Amino acid sequence: MNNACMLLFVLIVVGVARTCNGRGLVKNFYKMTCPLAEKTVRDITWSRVATNSALGAKLLRVHYHDCFVMGCDASLLLDTVGTVQSEKEAGPNLLLSGFDVIDDIKTQLEKDCPGVVSCADIVALAARDSVSFRKRPLWDVLTGRRDGKVSLASNINGNLPSPFSDFATLQQLFAKKNLNVNDLVALSGAHTIGKAHCGTFSKRLFNFTANGDADPSLDTRYANFLRTKCPNPSDPATTVEMDPRSSLSFDSHYYQALTQKQGLFQSDAALLTNIGSARLARQLQNGNAFMVQFAKSMLKMGAIEVLTGNAGEIRKKCRVVNP
Known part of the structure; x- marks a missing residue:
C-alpha cells in the first residue's frame, strides 16, 4: 500500500472511530491541546470529595440532569439572565449542588489552557471521578464536547425523568434519548x-x-x-x-x-x-x-445530543455564555 493510500486508510479509520464513539467524541481529546486537563479535573474533584463524601452523588446527578435536557452541553450550568429562567431554576433542579466544584475546575483549566476545555467535558469527567475516588475510573469518559448557549427552564418538561414516573413513561423518555x-x-x-x-x-x-x-x-x-x-x-x-x-x-x-x-x-x-x-x-x-x-x-x-466540532462554544466561565 503506497503512502497516499495508507494516509487515506488511516483517516477513514479515525473518522469511523470518532463517529462510533458518540458523534465526534474520542478518548484523550485534550492530549495535544491541554495534556493535563483530565488529571486536573481528577485532582480537584478528589480533593473536594475527600472532605465531602456526598459529592459523588451530587455531581453524578448534575451530569444526568444536564444530559437529559438539550444534551450533554453544560446548559444546566448557565445562570438566569434577565427574566427568562434558565434550567437551574426549574423545580427538579432547584436542589442540585456541586456547581462550585465545576467552577473551581474551570478556573484552574482557564489558567492552564485558556479557551480549550469545555464545561460539558468537565461535568462528565468530574461525575466519573467523584464516584471513582481513589480507585481506577469506573467508566470511560470520551471527550470533545462543546458548550451550549441556550438554557431554558421550559425545556425541562417532557425530558427529565421524574421520581414519580411509571415504567411506560420512563421507557418513553429514555427511548427519546436513544x-x-x-x-x-x-x-x-x-x-x-x-x-x-x-x-x-x-x-x-x-x-x-x-x-x-x-x-x-x-x-x-x-x-x-x-x-x-x-x-x-x-x-x-x-x-x-x-x-x-x-x-x-x-x-x-x-x-x-x-x-x-x-x-x-x-x-x-x-x-x-x-x-x-x-x-x-x-x-x-x-x-x-x-x-x-x-x-x-x-x-x-454521555453522548446524548452532544455538540462537537464548530457547534456551540468553549465557555470561559461555566455560568455565562461568552460575550
Whole structure:
C-alpha cells in the first residue's frame, strides 16, 4: 500500500472511530491541546470529595440532569439572565449542588489552557471521578464536547425523568434519548449513592391513592421506617438515604434493596413492573455485572445530543455564555 493510500486508510479509520464513539467524541481529546486537563479535573474533584463524601452523588446527578435536557452541553450550568429562567431554576433542579466544584475546575483549566476545555467535558469527567475516588475510573469518559448557549427552564418538561414516573413513561423518555431498557435499569443504579428529600417519595407513605394509604409495592417495614424519618414530609431539610444502609458506597446494593421492595421512588419500584427490566434488576445484583452495564450505559448517556466540532462554544466561565 503506497503512502497516499495508507494516509487515506488511516483517516477513514479515525473518522469511523470518532463517529462510533458518540458523534465526534474520542478518548484523550485534550492530549495535544491541554495534556493535563483530565488529571486536573481528577485532582480537584478528589480533593473536594475527600472532605465531602456526598459529592459523588451530587455531581453524578448534575451530569444526568444536564444530559437529559438539550444534551450533554453544560446548559444546566448557565445562570438566569434577565427574566427568562434558565434550567437551574426549574423545580427538579432547584436542589442540585456541586456547581462550585465545576467552577473551581474551570478556573484552574482557564489558567492552564485558556479557551480549550469545555464545561460539558468537565461535568462528565468530574461525575466519573467523584464516584471513582481513589480507585481506577469506573467508566470511560470520551471527550470533545462543546458548550451550549441556550438554557431554558421550559425545556425541562417532557425530558427529565421524574421520581414519580411509571415504567411506560420512563421507557418513553429514555427511548427519546436513544437509551434502551438496559440503560434505564443500569442508570437507575446511580441511586445506590446519595440522599433524597422526603417530598420526592412521601406520597408513597401517607396518601398513595388519596385514601390515607401506603403504596402496596413498598415493603411494609421499610415504609414504617420511612415514616419515622419523614414525619413532616413537607419539611425541605429532611433527607433519607436512597439506598438504605449503603448510600456512600457505589455498588450494586441498590438492586438488592429494589428486589426486596425497598426502592425509594415510584420510578424505582416501576422497574419491577416490567418482566424484562425486573429480570435485569435481579441480574445486576451481581457487582461485576452492574459495573459492566453501568459503564456501557454511561458512555451512551454521555453522548446524548452532544455538540462537537464548530457547534456551540468553549465557555470561559461555566455560568455565562461568552460575550
